Amino acid sequence: MWAIDSGATHHIGNDKSKFANLVEGHEGELSVADGNKTVIMGVGTIFEQVVLPNGDQREIEIKNALFVPSMNKEQEPAVGASDQQQRSKVVAAADLVDGLYWLRVPRASANSVSKVSVNSVDLHARMGHAPNDVLRKMVSSGMVAGAKMPSMSTNSSKCRGCQQGKMVQKPFPSNRDKRHCDTFEFLHFDTCGPMEQASLGGSRYLLLITDEASGCMTGFCLRAKSESERCLRSFVAKVERQFDTKVKFVRHDGAKEFATNSLLAFYEDHGIEVQPTVPYAHQTNGTAERANRTIVTIGRSMLHYAGLDKTFWAEAAMTAIYIKNRLPSPKVPGKTPFEVVYKSKPNVKHMRVFGCKAYVLTPKEKRLKWDPKARGGIFLGYEERSKAYRVYDIEAGKVVVSRDVTFDEATFDSASAHDDDEIDEAADCLDDLEISSAAGTSNFRQAGKRKTRPDPDARERSSRPRRRTGLEEASAPGNDSDDPGRDSPDQEAKSDDDGESTPAMKL
Template identity: 30%
Template sequence: MAGNKSFFETLVMEEGGNVTFGDGSKRNVVGKGTISVPELPSLSNALFVDGLKANLISISHLSDEGYSVLFSKDYCSILKPDGQTLLKGMRSSDNCYCLEASIVSNHVSMDEQIELWHERLGHMNFRDLRTLGKFNCVRGLPKLGKKANGICGPCQQGKQTKSMHKKGKYLTTKEPLELLHMDLMGPMQTESLGGKRYIFVCVDDFSRFTWTYFLREKSETFDKFKMLCNKIKNEMNSNIKSIKRIRSDHGREFENATFETFCNGLGISHEFSAPRTPQQNGVVERKNMVLQEMARVMLLNNNVPRNLWAKAINTACYIGNRVFLRPSTRNTSYELWKGKRPNVSYFHTFGSKCYILNDRDQLGKFDAKSDEGIFIGYALNSRAYRVFNLKTLSVMESSNVVFDDTRLKSNDHEEEVIFSDVSPLEEVVVSPNVGTSNVNNDDTQPIDRVPLLDSKEPAPWVRKLHDKEDIIGEVNESVKTRRQLANLISYTCYTSQIEPKNVEEALNDEFLVLAIQEELNQFERNEVWTLVPRPKTTNVIGTKWIFRNKSDEDGNIVRNKARLVAQRVLSN
């Protein structure tokens, strides 16, 4: 029983008799509910007693939950079923055993703990996050309390919708691979760093396990589906039945002779949803929305540029397979597909700062032992993390990584505010802190290489509305709108404001490095050159990098261009 209302996760106010204390006084029971506090089992049917100044735990209640309580002269211990000590309490001067003060601090920090795991798990909603911990659906996730306000700013920006949709409560299949739902998203307005614009999404109906592949053109859909079929065949070792049915819309990437011949050869029945009726393929349509929302929130959460959407989608798919529960069950998609509970103890916040041990170079006695980087996902074929090294400007895999999941939160202001200026981007400094983290990577999705930005300080702000007599100038003249100002801020943040004279200067600016990489990607896609042995009697034409900034009609720099050209002075 407790006298503090904030200890209750759920509370029903009802009259329930009274409680008599040792001095003969009585207090009324005014409610009953569940108390959920870190380091303690969930206490159901707990009484809320009006005026009770001390919180009391029933020994018989703990015993019913499988815990043991050991008393001695000076202390008592609560033991888990495996014999490990959960909590200790000291004997007070009035002959009562009191739990240590750490329980209070844990209760105070519940909001911080659940918010950290909320970000680590791709901004999973708080209700499902508590369910994961409560029913022990994954390994490595502690039991979490209820967040006070249940509001996350980036979630509202990335997920808010006009109306709610009911969750399906029925199972249409009995085992994996009975039915695969497929769809193609795109084209995306922003091309990924690898030149991809489409996302091929495939969802197993029974387990809801999801695969994502990125495409440059719609015509690559069949090749990705064939690759997925071979992957499933090898993963299942042919001990499980093969794919029975697939379902898609009538898009030409799915409804064609190549697809039909392949499916007929494997005995796969290809079903189609009715034209302009996406509800008939609602499983994958819903999954598309979930992946986009998770990716959007993760990009917004750490101010990551939009051209990193492919990396965010991959991470969202990886997380979703391990934390989302199949409707009408208490099993994750990973457990239904793999047959074992997933481990999430090695998860970290997408886009967070990290430090990578430099075990590749020969370091001097006093050189920094680690490089600063950005966490961008999980390795494909090894137990390691994928990180973007800010020193070498490259994507690498390493298990020797220390993470900083904390970030500077911006202060919440009123709705009627706009940013008056943009804080300059700070230079990246390599930190000497090093360390290791164990990674338990069961199954990962492919991840593209991407650069990230890190904005440190919140910009100053001013009020939008002013009294008419305080306005200087003609009030009838038009002014720039908030949207125009937002575009200007976006251009300033994600473009370089200088035109370098040589490639050495360009390599010191991360935005110009991106422009160089984009030009090299175009060369590779268009097969611009063919590598041949150097002729002995012919002069070799040199190359030169040209850098230009493209501006809009107002003179604002909106894009950095880099071109690799032949030197005309040597071409004769």
């Protein structure tokens, strides 16, 4: 019940359930008529059903009402009523009782109260569990017909449907760690895989380490996740020695390969604080997750553009890391991760299109007078340790590393790890298999030493390159010279059995 009190200065309500958007909190004290003071526990808006002189009902909005639970009656200032009367609009009827005017409200029995509550719940449920303030605005503004809202006491926090259907994760802080870190002091780990197809060297996982300060990435191709510990130890030792820094923090997703007993002991011995993320909360390891997604996206795009199969995923991933470290860094505006780490701008003049046609010089000690001076291959990336290129030798079926490489960036040989020549050679071997029925044994005559010139028409049918004009020659991938010179025969290196580079750092 509301009393219109000429001595009141504020709307005062004592029923918490009537407040639509109550802001709870200690709002000060209120002096009452008997001289005592009472505590104001909140401020909000109340929607109340009142009776008009003609018997009709309407809903009025009482703004900035004070929530005072200790008050024995609800009060409305007489000033507010007179202001409304000056607008010549009847807003409610009041009855004079014991010297006070009481707003006339609908008489509600226990059954009617229950009915009102059910109606409000029904409207909330019928309208797809819409918030109460949305429903109230919809009805009071006449946006729809056939909807009445006598009281909106329904609280979505008590609605089972809202709890099960609308609950979301609490937002994570935008700045996860306020501490300033220098290069390689804060590292993020994550493993991607297993890949659906093994790489040239048999790898199925990609371990990616991202530096918080610079955004610089380092990749390792692994045959098994258990190899992660060796790579992490090697990386920490290298950055601490070469960059005169100390790794202070590491963050990972709590995977077992990052939390072995020996690795935890390593962290403790080196004073490294470990920050495993919350299970199933990928946002808390967002830096590593985004880095993995970025590298896979770049690598996948290069593979498809070159028409290469998934066997080359490791080479594509390592090249993607090499490229990403030379693109603008979101961590340091106006600089690349390479510049942040090495304090010098990277030179990209040597870079070529991944997967394009490449020709590798054959040292004269390894060829005859009239043999070709170069072997054809597929460009697969950069060998930073020796400032050379990595090329898949189609004839030999392996990756070679050389500085003496020319490129045809307009041509792409759609090749797999097993070239057509290997298949033809296997077929020739089967043709040379002689079976003696009398002895009941099989005799195999090796014909691998005999070289035959392949049919040009057959080769053209098996591999039709996509070709555009242009054949360019490139210098070695260095930043200090545009013409590094040619390797001597002893300097030409070949890759190991892994097939793809797994350096301690791939910058």
